[in-house]
Structures are given as C-alpha cells and as structure tokens.
Amino acid sequence: MTGITEAAPLLVVDNLVVSFGRAPRSVVAARGVSFEMRRQEVVALVGESGSGKSTTGLALLGLVGDGAASVEGSIRITRKNGMTDDVAALPERRLRQLRGNDVAMIFQEPMSSLNPIYTIGTQIIEALTVHRRMSQREARGEALSLLTQLGVASPEKCLVSYPHQLSGGMRQRVMIAMALSGRPALLIADEPTTALDVTIQAQIIDILKALQHETGMAILFVTHDLGLVSELAERVLVMYAGQIVEEGPVDRVFAQPRMPYTQALMRSRPRLGGKGTKIEAIPGTVPNLAALPQGCSFHPRCPHFLPGRxxxxxxxxEVAEPGWKIRCIRWRELEEGGL
Amino acid sequence: MTAEPLLQVRRLSKLYDIRQGLFSRLVGHVRAVDDVSFDIGTSEVLGLAGESGSGKTTIGRSVLRLVEPTSGSIRFEGKEVTAFDRPQLRDFRRSAQIVFQDPYASIDPTMSVGDAIAEPLRVQGLASRSEIPDRVEKLLTDVALPADFARRRPSDLSGGQRQRVVIARALAVGPRFIVADEPVSALDVSIQAQIISLLEDLKSRLGLAMLFISHDLAVMEYLSDRIAVVYLGKLMEIGPSRDVVATPKHPYTEALISAVPDPSSRRKRIILKGDVPSPVSPPSGCVFRTRCPYALPDCAAAVPATREVRPGHFKACIRDDIL
Amino acid sequence: MLSLFTKPRGVAGLAIVLAVGLIVTFAPLLAPFDPTQSSVFFLAPPDAERWMGTDDLGRDTFSRLLYGGRSSLIVGMGAAVIATLVGVPIGLAAGYLGGKFDVVARQFIDLFIALPGLVLALIITAVMGPTLFNLVLVLGFVSWPKVARLARGQALAIRESVFVEASRAVGAGPAWIIHAHIWPNVVRIIAAQFALTVAYSIFTSASLSFLGLGVPPPTPDWGAMVRTGFDYLALNPSMSMAPSGAVALTVFGFYLIGTSIE
Incomplete structure (x- = not known):
C-alpha cells in the first residue's frame, strides 16, 4: 500500500439531508443522499426540477448552509493535502479555503457569477492571485493560457472585455477558466450548457471533456438532459423528489434502465433519427416537495404501482449488482417477469 | 400536397431599426428574417429549427402579423395576410393561432383559468354568455384537464397544466393553423412528452396544420412532416423531416444534428467553431461560411440560391460535392 | 386586495381610517360643545368638562377637533379622487398607446413632478383663494402626475407581457386589452396610490392651513388649529398637540392601507 489517501475516494456523501424553512412547513430538498466519487471520475447527477440535484451540488461547496437551510449528514472530501474534511461541519472560514482550491463550481447562468463592472481579465487574474498566490504578471500569463486552452479565439481581447460584451458561450468559458484557477480536484458543473444553443453546447461539452483528460479533475455534472449525460459521464445518479433512485454505469443504465422512473424517462424522450417510434408520456406531475406521496415518491406516476406495497x-x-443501485421494491420481480 | 397550400410564405423579411443617441438616429438594421420562403399544407406540420438569433421566433410572429413584416408575401388560404385591414386581421385570428414558450408568462395572473380560455370566444364573439361555460368545459376536456379547473387560478397550476390551458385557448377559436413557439422547452423532461403527445393527438384529431418552432431537433423530428432549418435569418435547408435528419444536405444542418446529444449512442460530433455572427453585419455571400467546415472562397461571393436537391428537399449551399 | 383584510397593518389602517371617518361624520352627536361658540374660558387647560381645554377664543378644543377632521377628510379624499380620475386615464393611455401621446404626456408628468407640491399648491391657493372646493382642486392637481406616472409605468410593463401578446393574437383590440388585462393588473397598485394620495393631501392641506391658506375661519380645521395653537404652545400645549396628533393618526391610517396593498 502506497498510502491511504490514494485509495480513499475523493468524495463520500453520506445520508445528506438538506431542508429549507422551519420545522412544520419545512421542505426537504435532499432526502438522505449518499454516493461516492473517485478521483478523476466523471459522474452525472440527473433529475428534473425539484429533484434535489442542484441542492446536492451546492451542498458539496457548503453553499446551502446559511439562511433558512439546515444540512445534516456528512460530505467528506479528501483535500489536496491528503486531509479529509467534512464540508457539512466546516466553519465558513475553512469552507472558503476549500472552495476554488479543492472544489469549484460553474453555473447555468455565468452572468450572475461574473461582476458586471470589472473586466474579464481583472476577475480571472484576481482568482489566480488568490488561489495560487501568483504575481499580477504571472497571473496574466496564466489567464491567457487558460483562455487559449478553453478555445477562446482572441484571449487578449477577451481579457479587456466586460462580461456583457461576451456571448453566452464565451462567458461560460470565462467561468470555467475562473473555476480552474485554483486547480480543483472536483468541479461541480450545474447545468452549464442549458442556457446555450446546441452548437455552443457541443463546444462547451467538448472543452470539459478535454480538460478532464488533461487535468484529471473529477467532474460532477448536474443536468436534466439525459442526452448530455452519455456524452460526458461514466456513471449516472438519477434523482427524483430529493432521493437517488438509480445509480449505475451510464451505458448500461441508459441501454436498460431498471428503476421504473428511469425507464419511463427514457421512453418519454423522442430520439433523433427514430421517427416512427412512439414516445410514452409519464402521467401526472413532479411531486411537490412540501407534500410528498407516502411510500415510494414515484408511485402515483408509476406503471408498476402495486397498491398496499x-x-x-x-x-x-438496493444494491442490485456491484456498482448498480435501484430504489424500487419491485425491481427483482419486474426483471424476472420480463417487464 | 394539394395544389394550393394552406400557408404560402414568399421572400419574407423583417428588419429592425437600430437607433442611437439623443435624437434616435437610425444607424443600421438588424436583419432578423431575410428572404425566407416556405409552404405549409393543410394538416401539415412544418418544423422550424434554429439557434438563438436565427429569426425563427420572428418568422412565427410575422406569419401571424403579430410583428409587421418589412417585405414579402404571406398568403393564407389564398388571401394576402400582409394586406389585411383590422377587421380582416381579426377574422384571420380565428383561423391562425399561437402557443407560446413560457406557460407562466402567457396567462394573465388576474384571470381564472376559465376566463383565460373564454377570452378568445368573447373577443371574437363566438359564443353567447350562456354558452361559454359549456364551451370552456369542452375545451378543457380536449386538452385532458378536469372541468373544475375553470374556476382555478393560473398560480395553482403546474407548468404542464398551464401549457394545456394555453393550448385550449388557442383551440377555442377553432383554428386550422397554429404556430407553436417552443411549446415544451420551458417544461420538465417528464412533462414534455405529455404536451408533445397532446399536440400530436390534436394534429390527427382536428387536422391542424402547425409551424412548430424549436431548437430541439429530436422533438421536432418526432412531430413534424417537414423540417426547415434557419440560420441568421436565412433558410438553409428544407425537406421531409426523415430525410433532413438522416441525410442532411446543408453543412449547418449536419452540424446541428450532430450536436444533439443522444443518450443511447455516442456519435461522432462536428463541433462548429466560434459564435453566431452579429445579425447587424452578417457575413457576405453565404451567412454560414464563417463557421462552415467546408467553406470555399466562392462562398463569400454571392448569396447561395435555394436549390432542389431531391424531390421536395431544398438547400441553400453552392457545394454539391459534400454530403 | 384581500391582503388589506388579512395583513395586520392593513387591518390596523382600515380600523384607524374607519374610526376617524365615523367620528367626524357623527361629530354633531359626539361633540359636547358648539365648535364655533366662543366663551369666556379662553385658553383653559384640560379638565373634566373640557377634555382638551379651550382655545384663544374660548372654544372647546375637543369639539373643534371632531368637526375639524371633516375638512381634512373631504380635502384628502376629494383630492385623491381628482388625482386618480385625471392621472389614471392619462397614465394608462400614455403607457399603452405609446407614440406621440406618450412623449407629450411624459414631459408634462415629469415637469409637474419636478415642482415641489406644497409650493405649487401654495401659489395656486393664494391666487384662487382658499375655499374648501379650491383646496380639493388644487391638491388633486398637485397629485395627479404621480398617479399618472405610476399608471404609465405599469401599463408599459404589462403591454410588453406575453399574455397581452396572447390576447392580441386572439384578435383583441386596445379597448379590450386595457379593460381585461391592463386594468385588473394595475388596480391594486392604483388603490395603494389612492390611499397614499389621501394621506399626502391631508398632510399638505394641514400645511396650507398652518400657513394661513387653508379652510377659511370660523370652520374648524386641523391645520388651522395647529397654527393657532402654535402661538400658545407653552401656555396650552393641547391646543396644537391634539390636532397635530389627529392629522398624524389619519395620515398614518391611510399610509398603512396604502402600503399593505400588494
């Protein structure tokens, strides 16, 4: 054994419960979320609105802790120095050291995370001087090389631009550059391409893939788009109403999903080039987190719903096989029955 | 297709003025839509695909004269829509309707669901006061909502339910043609299929023709008979949806299709370089040439003509040696 | 509008305004003395019979207070009605129709808003003469631009909304859209502005009275009472304190109503 740190997973989330509001009217956005991520791994966290995917992503940076939210459970991150810290228990001061250096995040709308009154250069250089203790000169050089790496055609011009002068795709590149400034071991990408056009989306996904290859950072890709998942991730976590309902290798889960919700979701999307194949809509609506159904939260919409159970x-x-988990009491009988 | 199409759009253009300074001096134009022509047959669904800035929404609005086209002709059932006066335009709105993208913004929050659905009937004088409750109930049933929803407030409804209300409103006047402007983009994945199925059902049950505007090619292929692809206000390609998706003839369509993420396959993707150029100063010749992987010097020379490459399949690209 | 009856501040505001309204309406029944009747007990301190003492002419302050609210309320409500009747149509038309009408209307509105209301009211009242009717007119005239600006802004925002476009798409004309969409969406905020205008007008009319340009004597008026009492502040504080308190309370009541409407 060369060392415990290398064998230890990068991230262990154990029974994460995030709730908003006071007790009688509280809304539980994440209900006992547990998962692990290894170093250099790309994992997709998929779900619809209200599934708790974004809350889970934010919790990993300790960004839901303040205000009315309560966070229970543990989020253990192995840091660059080999120490393991519990994000859920860290004070704000220590969290700030962790953010950017160990875990970084990019969001759907980069405009909201960029300061409109400073140039892009000022903002990237500031990030670099803070996270890597670089001089202004070094930081400028590094900023240029980062932007070049991210496929920005004229990085010099980009540095002197203000956020509103850039296109959506360009802003997202800038956000990625800033996120990478601290060389984090884990990047949380929360719907980074949702606001972008498909051709620009393809560019950004391509960049993320290349970066992951070069730097070896792990990526937790939070999205509602099943299509994007297979482009990027090896493993997928499917969330519904605040819980993980299926977890497994992307290729196999998408080829043969085993949890009824994942199955229904796959059948509800038309496939490009699949003209003629019918889609099946999932009846009902996404449950309200303040009034969750009893038992399995998917049962009111599930075609395999068994009253009383x-x-x-x-x-x-449940662990169905190593690396594949399913939240359904009927998965075994459904599979044996060939459903 | 019948001899006379339901909707015939010829050389449609829409320019927006750019004004600057204290005295609103005219400094240029945005070519939102530039010389676009297409037909839609009775009961036919034409998909209109494009990215932001492609002009697809402006085309949809212009066809209904919700924005005034700068030039071109729009003929609906043989009548020139651009020449309609106020009463004619009001009558036209009984034949042609629209469903908007955002179901949260397109219903007046101060109206009940029933009043929102009854509004077209009242405006057009299509039902007497006593007939309205029955008509509203029938329309709610048509979009698979319970009849007691008429008394609800829009704020009590989910996004999917609101979009059904918006569709019921559009159906109230008994239209033959509907512009559906990104009707599912704002909805959750599991709800999108419900609305797609509803639109599909209405199309076959009521024989509705549709201009289905979307950036989601998979949904578009599913619902459309033909697909038109627009880029920077110009038509790049138009043809039967199966053909356009399987064997695109225009380099932009090829790139657009390859960029669609697919959960069950890892296709080779063509990654276009750069951003969509500004519609204020579009590139000369073919507007796509600055991002086109197959561009030649000739592409800058002249705007490529739209040519038929297969029966019913047109493209605006000078190269025949590719694709 | 329901928030008015459910929010504590709305209920409190309504209660105050209602109480003041009832008191001034039934002043003849409640007042122990004739408010204009002088007596020899001038500048008397409060006692069991005359709860708030008497003024410099020996009139009962409490009775005058009850009657004095009448002009304040009439002026406040009247001015708000005029401001709303003038401001709302102009504002809605400017916001919804836009174009040249909007350009002209906006210049007018901005011009009047730039002038300080009290000074303007002062000048006009001085010229026209201080009668109750003139006061209502003048204060309404001073307040309408604010109402118009608000209505214009709201109409402008709602005109651009998707649901108005949706209404146009089914064939609705401007009259229908203003009636069915713009008005229901602005009525709350206009009601709120109405209450605030009442508060402002009562306050301004009291200020005008204080400056000697209010309701002419001998009609009791809160503003004029404060003015007269001001000279005897050290001698008989209740003479000016009571009417200023009444003005403050009424203005506060309308303010609570105005701010509790969402």
Missing part, C-alpha cells in the same frame, strides 16, 4: 413503505436504495 409501493405506497406503504419507502423503498431502500
């Missing part, structure tokens, strides 16, 4: 107890996340 599915609505009686909350199903556990």
């Amino acid at each position: 599915c609505d009686a107890t909350e199903p556990p996340l």
Whole structure:
C-alpha cells in the first residue's frame, strides 16, 4: 500500500439531508443522499426540477448552509493535502479555503457569477492571485493560457472585455477558466450548457471533456438532459423528489434502465433519427416537495404501482449488482417477469 | 400536397431599426428574417429549427402579423395576410393561432383559468354568455384537464397544466393553423412528452396544420412532416423531416444534428467553431461560411440560391460535392 | 386586495381610517360643545368638562377637533379622487398607446413632478383663494402626475407581457386589452396610490392651513388649529398637540392601507 489517501475516494456523501424553512412547513430538498466519487471520475447527477440535484451540488461547496437551510449528514472530501474534511461541519472560514482550491463550481447562468463592472481579465487574474498566490504578471500569463486552452479565439481581447460584451458561450468559458484557477480536484458543473444553443453546447461539452483528460479533475455534472449525460459521464445518479433512485454505469443504465422512473424517462424522450417510434408520456406531475406521496415518491406516476406495497413503505436504495443501485421494491420481480 | 397550400410564405423579411443617441438616429438594421420562403399544407406540420438569433421566433410572429413584416408575401388560404385591414386581421385570428414558450408568462395572473380560455370566444364573439361555460368545459376536456379547473387560478397550476390551458385557448377559436413557439422547452423532461403527445393527438384529431418552432431537433423530428432549418435569418435547408435528419444536405444542418446529444449512442460530433455572427453585419455571400467546415472562397461571393436537391428537399449551399 | 383584510397593518389602517371617518361624520352627536361658540374660558387647560381645554377664543378644543377632521377628510379624499380620475386615464393611455401621446404626456408628468407640491399648491391657493372646493382642486392637481406616472409605468410593463401578446393574437383590440388585462393588473397598485394620495393631501392641506391658506375661519380645521395653537404652545400645549396628533393618526391610517396593498 502506497498510502491511504490514494485509495480513499475523493468524495463520500453520506445520508445528506438538506431542508429549507422551519420545522412544520419545512421542505426537504435532499432526502438522505449518499454516493461516492473517485478521483478523476466523471459522474452525472440527473433529475428534473425539484429533484434535489442542484441542492446536492451546492451542498458539496457548503453553499446551502446559511439562511433558512439546515444540512445534516456528512460530505467528506479528501483535500489536496491528503486531509479529509467534512464540508457539512466546516466553519465558513475553512469552507472558503476549500472552495476554488479543492472544489469549484460553474453555473447555468455565468452572468450572475461574473461582476458586471470589472473586466474579464481583472476577475480571472484576481482568482489566480488568490488561489495560487501568483504575481499580477504571472497571473496574466496564466489567464491567457487558460483562455487559449478553453478555445477562446482572441484571449487578449477577451481579457479587456466586460462580461456583457461576451456571448453566452464565451462567458461560460470565462467561468470555467475562473473555476480552474485554483486547480480543483472536483468541479461541480450545474447545468452549464442549458442556457446555450446546441452548437455552443457541443463546444462547451467538448472543452470539459478535454480538460478532464488533461487535468484529471473529477467532474460532477448536474443536468436534466439525459442526452448530455452519455456524452460526458461514466456513471449516472438519477434523482427524483430529493432521493437517488438509480445509480449505475451510464451505458448500461441508459441501454436498460431498471428503476421504473428511469425507464419511463427514457421512453418519454423522442430520439433523433427514430421517427416512427412512439414516445410514452409519464402521467401526472413532479411531486411537490412540501407534500410528498407516502411510500415510494414515484408511485402515483408509476406503471408498476402495486397498491398496499409501493405506497406503504419507502423503498431502500438496493444494491442490485456491484456498482448498480435501484430504489424500487419491485425491481427483482419486474426483471424476472420480463417487464 | 394539394395544389394550393394552406400557408404560402414568399421572400419574407423583417428588419429592425437600430437607433442611437439623443435624437434616435437610425444607424443600421438588424436583419432578423431575410428572404425566407416556405409552404405549409393543410394538416401539415412544418418544423422550424434554429439557434438563438436565427429569426425563427420572428418568422412565427410575422406569419401571424403579430410583428409587421418589412417585405414579402404571406398568403393564407389564398388571401394576402400582409394586406389585411383590422377587421380582416381579426377574422384571420380565428383561423391562425399561437402557443407560446413560457406557460407562466402567457396567462394573465388576474384571470381564472376559465376566463383565460373564454377570452378568445368573447373577443371574437363566438359564443353567447350562456354558452361559454359549456364551451370552456369542452375545451378543457380536449386538452385532458378536469372541468373544475375553470374556476382555478393560473398560480395553482403546474407548468404542464398551464401549457394545456394555453393550448385550449388557442383551440377555442377553432383554428386550422397554429404556430407553436417552443411549446415544451420551458417544461420538465417528464412533462414534455405529455404536451408533445397532446399536440400530436390534436394534429390527427382536428387536422391542424402547425409551424412548430424549436431548437430541439429530436422533438421536432418526432412531430413534424417537414423540417426547415434557419440560420441568421436565412433558410438553409428544407425537406421531409426523415430525410433532413438522416441525410442532411446543408453543412449547418449536419452540424446541428450532430450536436444533439443522444443518450443511447455516442456519435461522432462536428463541433462548429466560434459564435453566431452579429445579425447587424452578417457575413457576405453565404451567412454560414464563417463557421462552415467546408467553406470555399466562392462562398463569400454571392448569396447561395435555394436549390432542389431531391424531390421536395431544398438547400441553400453552392457545394454539391459534400454530403 | 384581500391582503388589506388579512395583513395586520392593513387591518390596523382600515380600523384607524374607519374610526376617524365615523367620528367626524357623527361629530354633531359626539361633540359636547358648539365648535364655533366662543366663551369666556379662553385658553383653559384640560379638565373634566373640557377634555382638551379651550382655545384663544374660548372654544372647546375637543369639539373643534371632531368637526375639524371633516375638512381634512373631504380635502384628502376629494383630492385623491381628482388625482386618480385625471392621472389614471392619462397614465394608462400614455403607457399603452405609446407614440406621440406618450412623449407629450411624459414631459408634462415629469415637469409637474419636478415642482415641489406644497409650493405649487401654495401659489395656486393664494391666487384662487382658499375655499374648501379650491383646496380639493388644487391638491388633486398637485397629485395627479404621480398617479399618472405610476399608471404609465405599469401599463408599459404589462403591454410588453406575453399574455397581452396572447390576447392580441386572439384578435383583441386596445379597448379590450386595457379593460381585461391592463386594468385588473394595475388596480391594486392604483388603490395603494389612492390611499397614499389621501394621506399626502391631508398632510399638505394641514400645511396650507398652518400657513394661513387653508379652510377659511370660523370652520374648524386641523391645520388651522395647529397654527393657532402654535402661538400658545407653552401656555396650552393641547391646543396644537391634539390636532397635530389627529392629522398624524389619519395620515398614518391611510399610509398603512396604502402600503399593505400588494
């Protein structure tokens, strides 16, 4: 054994519960989320609105802790220095050291994270001087090389631009450059391409892939777009109503999903080039987190709903085989019955 | 296709003025739509694909004269829409309707669901006061909503339910043609399929023709008979949807299709370089040439003509040696 | 509008305004003395019979207070009605129709807003003469631009909304859109502005009275009472304190109503 740190996973989230509001009216956005990420791994966290995917992503940076939210459970991150810290228990001062240096985040709308009154150069250089203790000169050089690496055609011009002068795709590149400034071991990408056009989206995904290859940083890709998942990730976590309902290798989960929600979701999307194949809509609506159904939260919309069982107890996340987990009490009988 | 198409759009252009300074001096134009022509047959669904800035939304609005086209002709059932006066335009709105993208913004929050659906009937004088409750109930049933929703407030409804209300409103006048402007983009993935199925059902049940505007090619292929692809206000390619998706003839369509992420396959992708140029000063010749992987010096010379490459399949590209 | 009856501040505001309204309406029944009747007990301090003492002419301050609210309320409400009747149509038309009408209307509105209301009211009242009717007119005239500006801004925002476009798409004309969409969406904020205008007008009319340009004597008026009492502040504080308190309370009541409407 060369060392415990290398064998230790990069991230261990254990029974994460995030709730907003005071007790009688509180809304639980993440309900006992547990998962692990290894170094250099790309994992997709998929879900619809209200699934808790974004809350989970934010919790990893300790960004839901203040205000009305309460965070329970543990989020253990192995830091660059080999120490392991629990993000859920760290004070704000220590969290700030962790953010950017160990874990960084990019968002759907880069405009909201960029300061409109400073040039791009000022903002990237500031990030570099803070995170890497570089001099202004070094930072400028590094900023240029980062932007070049991100496929910015004229990085010099980009540095002297203000955020509003850039296109959406360009702003997202700048955000990525800033996120990379601290050389984080984990990048949380929360719907980074949702606001972009498809051809620009393809550019950004391509860049993220290349970066991951070069730097070896792990990426947690939070998205609602199943299509994007297979472009980027090896492993997928499917969330529904605040819980992980299926977890497994992307190729196999998408080829043969085993949790009824994942199955229904796959069948509800038309496929390009698949003209003639019918889609099946999922009935009903995404549940309201303040009034969750009893038992399995998907049961009111599930084609395999069994009264008396599915609505009686909350199903556990069961290990179906190594690396594949399913939250459904009927998965075994459904598979044996060929459903 | 019938001899006379339901909707015939010829050389449609829409320019927006750019004004600057204290005295609003005219300093230039944005060519939102530039010389676009297409037909839509009775009960036919034409998909209109494009990215932001492609002019697809402006085309949809112009066809209904919700924005006034700068030039070109729009003929609906043989009548020139651009020449309609106020009463004619009001009558036209009984035949042609629109469904908007954002179901949260397109219903007046101060109206009940029933009033929102009844508004077209009242405005057009299509039902007497006593008939309205029955008509509203029927329309709610048509879009698979319970009849008691008429008394609800829009704020009590989910996005999918609101979009059904918006569709019911559009159906109230008994239209033959609907512009659907990104009707599912604002909805959750699991809800999108419900609305797509509803539109599909309405198309076959009511024989509705549709201009289906979207950036989502998979949804578009599913719902459309033909697909038109626009880029920077210009038509790049138009043809039967199966053909356009399977064997695109224009380099932009090829790139657009390859960029669509697909959960079950890892296709080779063509990554276009750069951003969409500004519509204030579009490139000369072919507007796509600055990002086109197949561009030649000749592409800058003249605007490429739209040519038929297969029966019913047109493209605006000078190269025949590719694709 | 429901928020008015559910929010504590709305309920409190309504209660105050209602109480003041009832008191001034039934002043003849409630007042122990004739408010204009002088007596020899001038500048008397409060006692069991005359709760707030008497003024310099020996008139009962409490009775005058009850009657004095009448002119304040009439002026406040009247001015707000005029401001709303003038300001709302101009504002809605300017905001919804736009174009040349909007350009002209906006210049007018901005011009009047730039002038300080009290000074303007002072000048006009001085010229026209201080009668109750003139006061209502003058204060309404001073307040309409604010109402118009608000209505214009709201109409402008709602005109650009998707649901108005949706209404146009089904064939609705300007009259229908203003009636069915713009008006229901601005009515709350206009109601709020109405209450605030009442508060402002009561306050301004009191200020005018204080400056000697209010309701002419001998009609009791809060503003004029404050003015007269001001000279005897050290001698008989209740003479000016009571009417200023009444003005403050009424203005506060309308303010609570205005700010509790969402």
